Amino acid sequence: MVTRLSHFFLRTLREDPADAEVTSHRLLVRAGYIRRQGPGIFAWLPLGLRVKARIEQIIREEMTAAGAYEVHFPALLPREPYEATGRWEEYGDAIFRLKDRKDADYLLAPTHEEVFTLLVKDLYSSYKDLPLTIYQIQDKYRDETRPRAGLLRGREFTMKDAYSFDYTDEGLDASYMAQRAAYERIFSRLGLEYVIVQADAGAMGGSRSEEFLHPTAIGEDTFVRSKGGYAANVEAFTTLAPEPIPFDGLPQPVIFDSPNTPTIETLVAHCNANLRAPAPGIAGPATDGATEWTAAHTLKNVVLAVKHLDGTRELVIVGIPGDRDVDDKRVEVAFAPAEVEAATEADFENNPFLVKGYIGPWSETGAVLGEESATGIRYLLDPRVVDGTSWVTGANIDEKHVHSLVAGRDFTADGYLEVATVREGDPAPDGSGPVHLARGMEIGHVFQLGRKYADALGLQVLDENGKLVTVTMGSYGIGVTRILAIIAELNNDEKGLIWPESIAPFDVHVVATGKDEAAYALAERLSGELEASGLDVLYDDRVKVSPGVKFGDAELIGVPRIVIAGRAAADGQVELWNRRTGEREVVPVADAVVKLTRR
Amino acid sequence: MVTRLSHFFLRTLREDPADAEVTSHRLLVRAGYIRRQGPGIFAWLPLGLRVKARIEQIIREEMTAAGAYEVHFPALLPREPYEATGRWEEYGDAIFRLKDRKDADYLLAPTHEEVFTLLVKDLYSSYKDLPLTIYQIQDKYRDETRPRAGLLRGREFTMKDAYSFDYTDEGLDASYMAQRAAYERIFSRLGLEYVIVQADAGAMGGSRSEEFLHPTAIGEDTFVRSKGGYAANVEAFTTLAPEPIPFDGLPQPVIFDSPNTPTIETLVAHCNANLRAPAPGIAGPATDGATEWTAAHTLKNVVLAVKHLDGTRELVIVGIPGDRDVDDKRVEVAFAPAEVEAATEADFENNPFLVKGYIGPWSETGAVLGEESATGIRYLLDPRVVDGTSWVTGANIDEKHVHSLVAGRDFTADGYLEVATVREGDPAPDGSGPVHLARGMEIGHVFQLGRKYADALGLQVLDENGKLVTVTMGSYGIGVTRILAIIAELNNDEKGLIWPESIAPFDVHVVATGKDEAAYALAERLSGELEASGLDVLYDDRVKVSPGVKFGDAELIGVPRIVIAGRAAADGQVELWNRRTGEREVVPVADAVVKLTRR
Known part of the structure; x- marks a missing residue:
């Protein structure tokens, strides 16, 4: 049909909106596609609605082609299903909660695993009913701490969320691959280049998890990939731990005075001025070839405070090689759904044996941290701190450090943890070579939930032998409004937007x-x-x-x-x-x- | 395309759902169209979603043909616009309210007049931009006291709401008629017979207001129509008041003993046993031809308690002919947005001059109710109580009534009020003859809001003379999910649903x-x-x-x-x-x- 601009509901703006932080937001407002209604909440004007409808149509077609059926859930849902899976609590302040006139609890759903699970439980009871994949295109809500970047991180957003139901792991794999393939077709039709990277399932639980990232320098996510085909976002990257080193012949730990060396930098300078040069490889392959002391020879012990869902607060000490930092995003994922913050002065005052700047797992009188200690503070090590590596680290005495402290001989961990920064050139965990760092924007996420939700909500079916088995699920999401904003972010020039033909208004x-x-x-x-x-x-x-x-x-x-x-x-x-x-x-x-x- | 039932996401049920009160609810659940998620909240299964999409498509086509443009507002909206028009308060418990993590107030919008007004204010500034009609098809929320009848009265529901913007009254009339005509086409395409009736704009304010009702014996709304073409719902019906009667020669009021006559029935029996037969027509045309006392000769005084939005509670006494009752729906509309309840024992105790069962506007010592009284209680009369009509009513003394009490001579009102029941045969206010009562279901509503919202929110444009004029608006609503349920309610047999071809799944x-x-x-x-x-x-x-x-x-x-x-x-x-x-x-x-x- 023909739409005449003389009557069309449109006003373009000459000026950028004052609150626009990113190009897509600026141009979508100026060109009359969207209009802000509140923080992270937008109205869709006719032009915007047209582009959104075209994206939705492409998604619908590919979902249908993949054998998925469309349903639609309300945004307003009762508390109970989310209570049963623990997510009512887990989401913390990130969801909108409300009460009805009878004082019953409701939420504006941020995601719908629970009610999809209950719907299938309600209707299906036999393995013959499966596999099943159902989806919706629906407006979701999250009370973001800081809604920003226009549609890229809004508080109301449209998502396509699909859920698959199988009664075998092989079935789940097949359903997963069908959705994954549909996503590849969708992004191709949308003209969106993508990389599929391993992702951490995070608060969603589950096993296999992959993100579709659009590689772009302006992306908010960092991911790594090797020439050999490995790709993962930094949260999901796992460290290729070096081989352990035999303890035989390794020198014994020596405590030394190290005045005024509370930082790695000052400590390294002190070592080079006062200690003999390090033996090759004592802190593992990262120090190979070093003729003097480097940050990689040191073991940095970082005190974190973990706030658990039940309200308790736990101190955790993380030991990582001194040439790396703790990566906030990896920490967030590693401890989720708990929240993590830096230890406070009060934490140190309450634990006087923690000598700030000089913390270590060992002292002459015995284990200070780790399995054999009695402090009750968990000590978690970077996977690179393998048995037989020797470290310079704090001696738990003000202005004193220890060298030649050997992992596995002189100290142990309560566990290992992937929170150190990932660097250009780190080896891919699958042995496919060094990784390169790149930036991207998340455009889709597919993951295997496994039996977490079915277990929590009692979704079982009778199998071929008449035995009740728990259903295994997958979850597959595309942010429709986010995709629209990303396409706008990538397709423009100084004059305005340039839509791909497949979704132009x-x-x-x-x-x-x-x-x-x-x-x-x-x-x-x-x-x-x-x-x-x-x-x-x-x-x-x-x-x-x-x-x-x-x-x-x-x-x-x-x-x-x-x-x-x-x-x-x-x-x-x-x-x-x-x-x-x-x-x-x-x-x-x-x-x-x-x-x-x-x- | 071909959808195969062997894989389709569908389970039909043999049993009716326990909570289904109406046929549409029962069949839509049994046939696998919808599924309850909470009180008045439903999920849409593939069959239901298909029917809903077809209804929406018909509406979209007719809106486009009527020159309306589609937009889309969020359901979650900040308090401020609704505060500015007073509706944040007016809606009382009928809306879902919530707070975000910063403690800011939000609501789930029950209707969107405010934000449409603000959007147009934001974009348009000249009479040249008008007329404009914009609409959305969107999920709305109302926290109904008693959600019931499945989709017919849900707490989440999909509506098409359109709003027109004009700068002259003639423009508003034209926009209004264009939407009204579009509604006629929509209901014809949906196979839904309709009657257009005058309606009260109720809490929405405004002037011209019409409802599209589907006439059906199972309808929840009562409306009246005359053979001469008048049609109105009972809330909007206005009384054709009789001509006043000259006071000359009318007898003076006489107080008489009426032991144990607190009801109209007992009072009428007492009169017939103890008084001379009434003169013809003394209480107006309703008593013509009566040779003995009837309820129509009596004036019933009903005490109502009006709860205003500001929290104050006011007693109001309504005087209506004794052969009619107070109609709850008409009372609700007459006092809206205030709420009305029956007076309590405490109200009578606090106002000892109100002698229960014997209340009247007059006593020998002067006016008890009405303009000249000093009670402070408003006395509102039915329009039939015209000057010169004589009544039997309470004398404000236990077990005493008065007869020959003449309106306008012996007592006056503080105003007139349309709250008496409407009856078969009542004269249409436009003189088109007696009305007949019928029942129907509301399927659409068109009304002229006038300048209420534009005034409250400052929506003005420059007219041809460069002068700022306030915009006048119309509002046009169709409940999409309600329509679907009504069509299901009307199209079925004992075996199941029978969809019209235009919207079959x-x-x-x-x-x-x-x-x-x-x-x-x-x-x-x-x-x-x-x-x-x-x-x-x-x-x-x-x-x-x-x-x-x-x-x-x-x-x-x-x-x-x-x-x-x-x-x-x-x-x-x-x-x-x-x-x-x-x-x-x-x-x-x-x-x-x-x-x-x-x-």
């Missing part, structure tokens, strides 16, 4: 210019012919608006194919304008119709 | 039966041919299910056109089954395709 933007009636008559005819060919046409028929304003609006709105009926209209000619390449070409109107309707 | 339901492979092969071929003709086919390809169960499911699901491939399949014949009429016809498969694809 209109197929063609026809502009009539000048005061010559012939231009309008020709534009009218052209619009009608394009409409008759099944195209959606935006026709700028405004008569009292200058050509400059019309062209500026066309560039801002970003329909990729523009046709101008102007001076040459009297000769039956129009100008084809490719918004993406900038190419312009004057052609007879009949040729224009042929070119524009050719797909 | 599938165009054709193909059933293969028996153990003969020929039946399945033919059904498969038929389904493919129907799909190729652009039809949506549900194909029951289940092999281990009996014909009886398949037919039962087909009847329950309610696709209006069913085709059975069974025993005759070997001869290339199928049976066409019209679900609505029950007609069955065996035809060659080629004929079936022709008949089914002919629209």
